[in-house]
Amino acid sequence: MNKxxxxxxxxxxxxxxxTAVHSAKCGHPGGSLSAADIYTYLFFEEMNIDPKDPKKxxxxxxxxxxxxxxxxxxxxxxxxxxxxxEDLTTLRKIGSYLQGHPDMKHIPGVDMSSGSLGQGISAxxxxxxxxxxxxxxxxxxxxxxxGEIQEGQVxxxxxLAAHRKLDNLVVIVDNNNLQIDGPISEVNSPYPIDxxxxxxxxxxxxxxxxxxxxxxxxxxEARETKGQPTAIIAKTTKGKGVSFMENQASWHGAAPNDxxxxxxxxxxxKVGEALCQK
Numbered sequence: 001m002n003k004x005x006x007x008x009x010x011x012x013x014x015x016x017x018x019t020a021v022h023s024a025k026c027g028h029p030g031g032s033l034s035a036a037d038i039y040t041y042l043f044f045e046e047m048n049i050d051p052k053d054p055k056k057x058x059x060x061x062x063x064x065x066x067x068x069x070x071x072x073x074x075x076x077x078x079x080x081x082x083x084x085x086e087d088l089t090t091l092r093k094i095g096s097y098l099q100g101h102p103d104m105k106h107i108p109g110v111d112m113s114s115g116s117l118g119q120g121i122s123a124x125x126x127x128x129x130x131x132x133x134x135x136x137x138x139x140x141x142x143x144x145x146x147g148e149i150q151e152g153q154v155x156x157x158x159x160l161a162a163h164r165k166l167d168n169l170v171v172i173v174d175n176n177n178l179q180i181d182g183p184i185s186e187v188n189s190p191y192p193i194d195x196x197x198x199x200x201x202x203x204x205x206x207x208x209x210x211x212x213x214x215x216x217x218x219x220x221e222a223r224e225t226k227g228q229p230t231a232i233i234a235k236t237t238k239g240k241g242v243s244f245m246e247n248q249a250s251w252h253g254a255a256p257n258d259x260x261x262x263x264x265x266x267x268x269x270k271v272g273e274a275l276c277q278k
């Protein structure tokens with residue numbers, strides 16, 4: 001995909017996020033929207049995956065460590081062809097396979113159930129160790145929230161990742177600077193994030209998480225890095241793409257009502273129309 005196609009796809013992913021959370025009347029739109037460009041690049045460009053064969057042995061693995069942003073994950077998987085986009089409206093409903101957090105037993109394309117913050121990266125490190133022990137070529141990607149890295153388990157996993165020289169592991173931090181209670185710098189600051197990962201012997205890349213040129217360059221650099229894991233610190237905007245959600249901690253875990261849903265979709269339609277002119 002070229003950059004404009006990726007931007008169009010990310011916009012469709014954002015529409016799916018807003019639609020799913022509105023339909024469920026609950027969920028986590030803010031951090032799903034901030035990570036939409038990362039999700040899109042991973043699943044449409046970077047990863048070796050096949051929607052027709054979700055469990056193929058040599059597939060690259062993805063673990064959503066910040067599992068509450070499942071709407072972003074689901075919308076990406078649906079748009080990639082793992083299941084029907086129409087099913088996004090069943091999010092969090094009784095009988096739906098699209099639960100509030102990712103479930104590896106019932107959702108095609110999900111490699112690890114997650115939700116308890118801090119645990120996803122540990123599972124990803126385990127997968128990367130397994131690949132090294134087995135001589136397998138697959139790569140492992142995990143997406144963390146910047147509030148999530150306040151969890152000690154994140155750093156235990158990071159210590160092992162560097163110790164085992166897991167150059168098949170890429171940790172992405174969605175640095176939108178907001179968690180459920182407010183700015184991460186005020187709740188319990190993890191800054192400087194890049195220096196912390198460097199201290200744990202990661203190769204660190206800082207990027208604008210909404211700039212596909214920078215995203216592309218970062219993942220290519222990660223592939224070329226040998227002997228240590230890579231951490232990509234992606235500076236993003238919480239609620240990206242929806243005017244009234246951007247940089248508002250209140251949209252961490254709230255659903256738009258009908259009127260707000262209409263405004264949000266209109267915002268995203270305008271973005272889509274502008275991209276069609278490119």
